[in-house]
Amino acid sequence: MSNGIVDTPVIEQDEPIDHAMIVAAWEAANSVVQAHYTEGGIDGFPVFSEQGQLEKFLFTRRLACVVHNSDLPDQFGAIELAGETGPRLIKGADVGGLDGIETFVSNLDEFDEALAGHERCWHRYAAQYPRIYQAVTNLVSRFPQVVVAREIYVDKEFVDGTYHPLYLHSFVQEPMMVYDWFAIEADEQAVFLRITGEASIFRSEKGTWRFVGAVLKERSTEEIEQQLIEWLHLG
Numbered sequence: 001m002s003n004g005i006v007d008t009p010v011i012e013q014d015e016p017i018d019h020a021m022i023v024a025a026w027e028a029a030n031s032v033v034q035a036h037y038t039e040g041g042i043d044g045f046p047v048f049s050e051q052g053q054l055e056k057f058l059f060t061r062r063l064a065c066v067v068h069n070s071d072l073p074d075q076f077g078a079i080e081l082a083g084e085t086g087p088r089l090i091k092g093a094d095v096g097g098l099d100g101i102e103t104f105v106s107n108l109d110e111f112d113e114a115l116a117g118h119e120r121c122w123h124r125y126a127a128q129y130p131r132i133y134q135a136v137t138n139l140v141s142r143f144p145q146v147v148v149a150r151e152i153y154v155d156k157e158f159v160d161g162t163y164h165p166l167y168l169h170s171f172v173q174e175p176m177m178v179y180d181w182f183a184i185e186a187d188e189q190a191v192f193l194r195i196t197g198e199a200s201i202f203r204s205e206k207g208t209w210r211f212v213g214a215v216l217k218e219r220s221t222e223e224i225e226q227q228l229i230e231w232l233h234l235g
Contacts, residue, residue, distance in 0.1 A: 017053055017054065017081050017082065021086055022054055022081070022140065023140060023141045024086070024087050024098055025054070025057055025079045025081050025087045025098070026046075026057075026136075026137045026141070026148075027137060027141070028044075028057075028079055028087070028089070028098045028101045029044030029057040029059075029079060029137075030044065030134060030137040031101055031102075031105050032044050032059055032101075032104075032105055032108065033129075033130055033133045033134075034130050034133075034134065035105050035108065036105070036108050036111065036112060037123050037129060037130050038123055038124075038127070038130065039112040039113060039114075039115065039123075040108060040111045040112040040113065040123075041061040041064040041065030041067075041068060041113075041118070041121060041122075041123040042059055042060070042061055042064070042076060042108060042111065043059070043060060043061070043063060043064045043123075044058075044059055044079075044133075045057060045058045045059075045060060045063065045073075045150055045151075045179075046148065046149065046150055046151075047151065048149060048151070049082075053081075053082075054081060055080075055081060055082060056078050056079060056080050056081060056082075057078060057079040058073050058074045058078050059074065059076035059077050059078060060072065060073050060074060060076065061075060061076075061111075061123075062075070063122070063179050063180075064121065064122045064123040064126075065118065065121045065122070065123055066120050066121050067117065067118060067121065074090075076091070076108060076111070077089065077090055077091035077104065078090045079098070085097070086098075089101060089104060122195065125196065126195045126196045126197075127196075128195075128196060128197035128216065128217055128219075129195045129196070129197075131197075131219075131220065131221045131224060132182065132193065132195065132197060132216070134221045135221050135224040135225040135228060136148050136182060136184065136228075138221070138225050139184070139225060139228055139229070139232075139234075143186060143234050145186045145187055146184065146185070146186045146232070146234075147184075147185050147186070148182060148183070148184050149182075149183045150179060150181070150182060150183070151177060151179060152166070152177065152178050152179075152181055152183045152192075153175075153176075153177050154166045154167055154171075154172040154176060154177075154178055155175045156172075156173075156174065162209065165192055165201040165209040165211075166178065166181065166192060166201070168209055169201060169209070169211045171199070180194060180195050180196075181193065181194050181195065182194075182195065184228065184232065186232040186234055187232075189202075189203055189231070189232045189233050190202070190203055190232075191228060191231045191232060193216065196217065197216040197217035197218075197219070197224075198213065198214045198217050199211070199212075199214070200212050200215065200216060200231075202231040202232075215227070
């Protein structure tokens with residue numbers, strides 16, 4: 001993503017990953033989140049290459065569940081986008097196409113747990129996260145210019161005439177990587193949306209970063225998607 005906000009500038013590559021591949025990977029990751037985030041704490045976490053290309057999704061509880069925060073980043077597998085064969089579902093030594101995603105999702109049922117003891121976990125607290133994830137997946141599918149990150153580096157330096165919005169609005173005090181926000185960019189617009197739906201920051205028509213509170217916390221997937229379309233000037 002550009003504008004000095006998310007440090008993943010998109011550059012041309014010899015074998016670029018096309019939009020259809022990106023959509024297929026997002027939809028596969030979304031199926032895992034919808035089935036297993038709330039009770040299993042399993043997230044589909046997008047990872048970008050150093051060149052700014054969406055490279056993979058990691059399936060892990062590491063960020064969503066404090067009970068299992070020592071899990072490996074790819075504890076349950078991954079989706080790799082790079083390569084001539086298109087997106088590949090990887091679990092251990094097993095590699096296959098995304099046509100095996102339904103079986104993969106079903107095999108994760110054994111990791112769902114009762115929510116008792118998970119009161120401090122994101123997957124218990126961020127009840128809106130699956131709906132936000134679905135809305136973001138829908139946006140990626142509909143609009144090729146949409147790029148979404150979850151690993152966001154926040155600096156406190158003045159860059160391109162502004163401060164990073166998460167620093168500007170005091171969500172981050174020192175330079176660090178954050179993982180509890182979506183950074184969504186389309187063309188010259190950007191939105192930062194906390195995974196709980198309790199905070200959103202978008203670029204206003206005046207070019208300033210405007211903060212709004214929990215306007216998305218209780219909204220439906222369709223309402224979240226429409227609000228993001230409005231903030232990103234896509235519709």
